[in-house]
Amino acid sequence: MVSGAFLVRSTPESLPVKSRKLPAAFDKGLKPWSSKLPRWAKMVCYILLSTLTAASLPITIAFSDSILEFVMIWGITYFGVSAEFVVGHVYVHDDFMDMLYNPSEAVDHDGVKFAFVHHYLDIRCFDKFWLEYRVMYFGVGTPNMMFAYPCYFLLAKVLSASYGFALALTLARMTWWHFQTVTHEWYHCPESKRRTYWFITRMIFRIAETMNIINTMEHKVHHKHGLNNPEDVEQWTDTWTFKFFDSYGDWIWKRLLEERKAGKKKSLFNLFETQLNFAWVGTIAVSITLKKLLSVLL
Ligand SMILES: [Zn+2]
Numbered sequence: 001m002v003s004g005a006f007l008v009r010s011t012p013e014s015l016p017v018k019s020r021k022l023p024a025a026f027d028k029g030l031k032p033w034s035s036k037l038p039r040w041a042k043m044v045c046y047i048l049l050s051t052l053t054a055a056s057l058p059i060t061i062a063f064s065d066s067i068l069e070f071v072m073i074w075g076i077t078y079f080g081v082s083a084e085f086v087v088g089h090v091y092v093h094d095d096f097m098d099m100l101y102n103p104s105e106a107v108d109h110d111g112v113k114f115a116f117v118h119h120y121l122d123i124r125c126f127d128k129f130w131l132e133y134r135v136m137y138f139g140v141g142t143p144n145m146m147f148a149y150p151c152y153f154l155l156a157k158v159l160s161a162s163y164g165f166a167l168a169l170t171l172a173r174m175t176w177w178h179f180q181t182v183t184h185e186w187y188h189c190p191e192s193k194r195r196t197y198w199f200i201t202r203m204i205f206r207i208a209e210t211m212n213i214i215n216t217m218e219h220k221v222h223h224k225h226g227l228n229n230p231e232d233v234e235q236w237t238d239t240w241t242f243k244f245f246d247s248y249g250d251w252i253w254k255r256l257l258e259e260r261k262a263g264k265k266k267s268l269f270n271l272f273e274t275q276l277n278f279a280w281v282g283t284i285a286v287s288i289t290l291k292k293l294l295s296v297l298l
């Protein structure tokens with residue numbers, strides 16, 4: 001049961017601060033993930049993810065026709081994953097708004113609940129439950145996400161007519177998502193616990209931090225807002241990218257808040273599915289177009 005205050009669709013500004021309680025499910029100590037998988041099975045999934053991540057480098061080398069194509073696969077995929085991250089992140093915060101103000105419309109997704117706990121209840125939940133967190137990003141226990149990689153591979157295969165290139169694109173995407181996942185965990189990990197990371201992982205993250213690809217201090221800006229002002233979110237990216245990506249997140253967020261205030265349903269363009277499909281299909285299309293262009297030029 002959820003407090004009646006949340007059942008009324010209201011503008012955030014019209015709700016008095018005292019009515020902004022947590023959804024009742026969280027008061028009862030609900031775990032932010034409900035995967036029934038035993039720990040050993042999660043561990044097997046994570047070993048598989050780590051192996052695929054390690055294999056992605058030799059596989060992309062093997063299926064690249066030139067160094068430029070290799071750089072292109074990793075570069076375009078990095079920006080594609082950044083775009084997917086921004087889109088996913090904006091919509092996770094939009095779901096937080098539903099959880100707080102309009103729970104009948106909130107999605108029942110473990111990832112969103114986990115993220116809610118991270119933002120408003122226990123900021124350390126990612127590194128405390130690192131295995132659950134990492135396998136969930138991989139799609140374990142979240143059926144709609146489990147189809148993401150096979151779909152990515154199949155579309156890349158259909159468009160490029162090469163199993164090798166489709167595999168390289170899919171594994172590069174998986175690897176950048178793995179990097180995104182551990183980055184957020186790293187941001188909230190105290191220095192003493194960072195020493196428990198495998199030394200290669202630690203080295204990768206220290207180098208990334210030195211190069212400003214990731215920035216622990218900057219991530220604090222994203223956590224400036226709280227339950228009293230969940231609409232005042234800033235900074236949608238966790239890893240370095242062009243300013244445009246963050247501005248795009250701001251723009252979508254503003255549109256979603258305006259539609260929410262007006263009590264309207266989300267317009268087709270503002271639907272999560274539209275935005276996400278645009279990002280991942282776009283990444284594959286740009287990669288394949290550039291591959292064809294490179295094969296003509298070289
Ligand atoms: Zn966030």
Ligand SMILES: [Zn+2]
Nearest residue numbers: 184187188223
């Ligand atoms: Zn965070």
